[in-house]
Amino acid sequence: MSENHNHDHHHHGHHHPSPESYWSARTKAVESLLIEKGLISSDAIESVVQFYEKDLGPMHGKKVVAKAWSDPDFKQKLLADSETVLKDLGYFGMQGEHVRVVENTEDVHNVVCCTLCSCYPWALLGLPPAWYKEPAYRSRIVKEPRSVLEEFGLVLPDKVEIRVWDSSAEIRYLVIPERPAGTEGMTEEELAELVTRDSMIGVVKVQPPARANV
Amino acid sequence: MSENHNHDHHHHGHHHPSPESYWSARTKAVESLLIEKGLISSDAIESVVQFYEKDLGPMHGKKVVAKAWSDPDFKQKLLADSETVLKDLGYFGMQGEHVRVVENTEDVHNVVCCTLCSCYPWALLGLPPAWYKEPAYRSRIVKEPRSVLEEFGLVLPDKVEIRVWDSSAEIRYLVIPERPAGTEGMTEEELAELVTRDSMIGVVKVQPPARANV
Amino acid sequence: MNGIHDVGGMDGFGKVVTGEDEVLFHEDWERRAFGLLNGALGQGFFNLDEMRHGIERMNPADYLTSGYYGHWTATLAKLLVEKGMIDESELDRRTQAYQKESNKEIPRRENPELVEHMKQVVKFGASTVREISAQPKFGIGSRVKTINHNPSGHTRLPRYARGKYGIINAVYDAHVFPDAHAHGKGESPEYLYSVRLTADELWGVNGQEAVYIDLWESYLIPVNE
């Protein structure tokens, strides 16, 4: 019950604590004690942060999707044994040790969540967006997925089956969205540019390319 | 979402808001608007409060229990048709319109709660104690009643069946605790003095009288 | 709704804390909230089921941090706004004014007739029993299963008691049905039952414990043995 002191909570729409909040001070306190005891180092903290803020680079997930769209054999292998195929490509790491890829079609729409915490395929998509971690998404997506997707602007026909993947174990899920119309003849690199993070979580579709030539 | 502004929450062990909290100001705001619009009056507010703070007097529940202990016929009728018997005695009113009385014995121990809000037999016991209204009691008593009762100091043999009455509708429950040893020959008035509120909720037993004469 | 209010069976709230001071109200505003809410209920501004549902719709963090009478003020304010009796932005401005100026006076108004009316309300309460022509579907000892419903609105069938097998312990009168009454859909009275659900059925544990819960007829499905 050590958190249960008389500290102020400012809670806004998203519960972002304000600058010198209890949690900010608490974090500094833990860091300073661990540093003093030689149990952590400042540069180790910074290198981990830097990896996710800067080094991870563009999402590997985009390339995987573009390759799956371009190469039917690859897609087949990827869906059959996601983990091996991704490891061969070098796409693995912390929170991406075990991955299963699922495919959206005309009939089936997949969407990923983690109701109990916020499990997410870091190695493929980086760190999750704020909404993915908030109770609103986590509580509702398993119970009323159709309404939640509508709030993301995705209205699916009633006949489309929605599959919600609750990441309750150490398997991480990646959605291959449907390849949009008007992308025939595009290269993998061009296709990868179309793919968004949210489409690989499964809350939106990939939009067709802007028709600059029309 | 009108509460969801940037107001401070001070939460302590019991979440008693501090003096000029948001909720204090909000209450004053509602009162002042209702007064201005002629929809409530100050004296009506005060008279309702006064009834529960001062006029309700000693708990009617105590007298009911003492009478049931003293008069087997009365007890039988009370258990068979609590509502009619209590109405005949004049023990009814707001949050006491419909009452069922249950009896603790050697084999069965009854305890009352309301998991969804804090329903309680006001007309018989007055307003509920703070702990009855808090999530700790409401959440745990239905799932681990034996442990909760132990925290109240009541250790029941495993063979005793515990019945937890979750007041989910408009029936209010009153427990007749076991009559303690050493009360033979006591009058109803004397017996009523032994009966505690908590024993009629069912979280403790009635203690035998202090043996001043020994 | 599966709201934060539906805490039955949750862990994590700690031990039950007793032995505190036992005053009915810790702050004067709690006293006013109690009187105000009862005054609003007693005049029929809204009903008890609407009042409960207003609490359930609080932001969960607010629910857990505002205290019991904070809930009362929250639902009172919400319902008065929804019923068009007070204006939300006026209420917000007024709230801010009282936050800034804690000694700011509350206007007074006397109304002996209303005092008398409230005395009757407190004295007689308001029964939820209604006569209906139908006969109860279940008798004492009947085996039933509770429905697994998850309405977005008000219900008095808590999550922990859904989809469970139980035995009818008592057949009560027909009572106003909260799932309808909280949503302006009339009283729709139904028979009410006391249902015994064992700890084994509820929590998967063996033990001499059972919950007795009051459930309306449409929460129950007959079970053929």
Added chain:
Amino acid sequence: MNGIHDVGGMDGFGKVVTGEDEVLFHEDWERRAFGLLNGALGQGFFNLDEMRHGIERMNPADYLTSGYYGHWTATLAKLLVEKGMIDESELDRRTQAYQKESNKEIPRRENPELVEHMKQVVKFGASTVREISAQPKFGIGSRVKTINHNPSGHTRLPRYARGKYGIINAVYDAHVFPDAHAHGKGESPEYLYSVRLTADELWGVNGQEAVYIDLWESYLIPVNE
């Protein structure tokens, strides 16, 4: 435990709010919390299941108001205290000191070896797959029922998915079992399955929706058709 973290199926948290700034960290302390927790996990001060259980044990009001990285700091602090690595009263005093003096410096320490170690941790992760001699009890298409357990400790079978009938969608490898691993009871690896639970079964609604959830073998009971 049936903690506040187990939000699947709850109502009342409002709409999903998107379209905000998409920075990874809103405050510098969140950045430090992220690095610190990974540094603690990466050095084996505690495991991921203990980490999750530490969050679950937060006071529910704190859980809802501290934000995602507040959870991380909370569990980090709790576990370091429980493991005897830091002293609780020292931590509390230090916290107060930083609250009072927000510009107070955090001491620095460099350790290139630890930097290198953490790079490997991030690069390779830590698989939870283990070889076991047993064969999986269920095959794809098997009908199963999830158990109705309500442990006071850690579990990855959420409340909404308990006591429900489903179909095995995939048989995965054996994985470390969180219910044991979070409590110092070893890895106890068990086969993991993807289980399909329909919306009708979960929520009592008709609809073309299903949840696919990953469940360990001991969460599942065979169903004979």
